[in-house]
Amino acid sequence: MMTYDVIVVGARVAGAATAMLLARRGLRVLALDRVAFPSDTISSHQVQLPGVALLHRWGLLDQIRASGAPPTREVRFDTPEVVLQGRFPQHQGVDALYSPRRTVLDSVLVEAARAAGAQVRENFRVEELVFSDGRVTGVRGSERGGSSIVESASLVVGADGKHSMVAAAVGAASYRQRPVRAFASYTYWSGAPMIGGAIYQRPQRTVAVFPTNDNLTMVYVSAPLAEFGTFRADIEGHYLKTLDLCGDLGDRIRAATRAERIRTTPDQPNTLRRSHGPGWALVGDAGAVMDSISAQGISNALRDAQLLADAIAAGFDGTKPMAAALADHQRRRDRAIIPMYDFTTGLTRFRPRLVETALLASLQRKPGEVDRFLGVIAGAVPLDRYFAPANALRLLGLRGLARLARGRV
Ligand SMILES: Cc1cc2nc3c(=O)[nH]c(=O)nc-3n(C[C@H](O)[C@H](O)[C@H](O)COP(=O)(O)OP(=O)(O)OC[C@H]3O[C@@H](n4cnc5c(N)ncnc54)[C@H](O)[C@@H]3O)c2cc1C
Structure with missing residues (x-):
């Protein structure tokens, strides 16, 4: 019998959240990270409404608030053509963005994982995966200054960030890759x-x-x-x-x-990766990473942790075969992330599309619409629907659309 049900490599937003959610479901979880918490990392830290809603649902938002991270309800969105001032809309019980330092946020999640019963080992570097008959069965690594040991589990989750060693070791294929811009x-x-x-x-x-x-x-x-x-x-x-x-x-x-x-x-890759295979899965940046310009990575990682934990739990309790549950996770992740992924990689061209400029200009003096737009860039209102022709028609009217067709805002 394996020592653990799940080993999670990496214990920041994706890893600690996954470990916490799995431990809360009663699974035996070991989370490993080469750093010790509290630990900063190269990342600013706006947590968008959907991420804040998850922290709230998991019972952790009060700790973030107690750290002194202030809520941000109002935002000025300022372009050369238009200045919009609005409030975030209500979203699943929250109405503010929070921007807690990573020393705060990651530690809250690590402690929550421990409180749920996960073992979290800090200063532990995973050096390689252990395979048996083509299946991942564990990890080999060491604590700082210690000798190499093997830990085994039914499933190894790579939550080890954009340069994921787990993804590399299993050869997880990249797709929809876009250049760093x-x-x-x-x-x-x-x-x-x-x-x-x-x-x-x-x-x-x-x-x-x-x-x-x-x-x-x-x-x-x-x-x-x-x-x-x-x-x-x-x-x-x-x-x-x-x-x-x-x-x-x-x-x-x-x-x-x-x-x-x-x-x-400049280390800002844009790629999606296959997120599962025999004995392994990927979560957070390890499986889907995008430029920081839209400040979505943390919220993506928290959502992905919830989706993956649901899938793994279904696999363990027999609701679904594990392989099917993990394949389902990848489909759900992609459905959730791709519109924002494409929008984000578009932003890195620094050339707003005419339709975006026209839509923004149309929002002036419409406070309800500005709030809705803030919900869009926060990832709380589906982005693909917002930029779809039906919404452009609603906001711009036929005349506006005709102007747009002539290349004018
Ligand atoms: C400049 C910049 C600004 C950003 N600003 C924002 C923002 O405002 N809002 C936002 O939502 N997102 C932002 N992001 C993105 C965000 O930082 C990431 O999306 C997020 O950190 C991903 O979390 P993660 O848990 O998947 O990976 P990571 O945070 O990268 O954590 C991976 C963990 O794995 C550990 N690890 C790696 N390899 C091993 C190993 N072999 N053994 C043991 N442990 C290992 C690492 O020590 C690390 O702790 C920004 C990113 C950058 C670069």
Whole structure:
């Protein structure tokens, strides 16, 4: 008999959430991570409404609130053509985005996994998978400074991020892969208080500003990968120059104090991967990763954890054969993620489509519609339906559509 039902490799948002949900269903779970928590990682941390709704459903939102991460209900969406100010719509019992530091969010999830009965081993690096007759049966790895050991399980879940060692070891095929087109640069400022959040779209730039723990304001810049070399030669200078494109944001941030170093990364792959095979499954970035420009990765990972945990539980309790349950998980994941994935990879071209510009322009002075749009970019209102012809007709009218056909907004 295997020591564990499930071993989860990686214990951040995808891994810890999966471990928690499986342990809550009574499965014997071991989660392993090479880092020790609390641990930061290169990631800003807006958790969108669907992610917040899951944290609420899992009973963890109060802990996020108690950490001092403020709710963001209002957002300014500011483009060269239009400035929209609105509130997030109600979504499954929540109405705010939260932006908790990863040191907070990931630790809350790790502790919740432990409280549910999962074993979480920190400072443990998985070096390779163990196979038997073509099936994954466990992992080999070691604690820092320790000798190599093997742990076995009926199922090994790779929650080990965008450069997943589990995905590589099983040869999980990539699909719908898109090139890296953007890099991200962000840091934290004190003395720049924000009531709501703000998103600025500028030529060749996207900027996001959201309040986080410790009264700090996180300011994030995304720019085309082609400019990475130039940007890197003077990161702070280019970062601040970008903020100068956003009304008084540059002045407000220059008057504030930078609280941490600026993190800048071009490591932003876009790919979906086959998420299951004999004895293995993938969750979170390991199975589906996209550019950070739309700030969806954490919410995607939390949703994926719920979908995968449901599938695994169905496999273990015999409701469905495990292979069918895992195949079902991949279909559900893809259905949920693909519209936002395609939209996100489109955003990294920094060339809004005419229909998007026209739809945004049509929302001015329609507060209910602005709120709905904020729900769309939060992933709470289905994106494919929003940009579908029927909705364009509803918002633009026949005349607007005719103008659009002539190439005018
Ligand atoms: C610049 C930037 C900004 C971002 N901003 C946002 C945002 O605002 N909102 C948002 O929703 N998303 C954002 N994201 C995306 C988000 O960071 C990811 O989608 C999210 O972290 C994925 O979670 P995960 O648990 O799947 O993987 P990860 O967070 O990558 O966690 C993987 C874990 O696996 C562990 N691990 C890896 N290999 C091994 C091994 N061999 N043995 C043991 N442990 C291992 C790692 O130590 C790590 O802890 C951003 C990303 C970037 C790059």
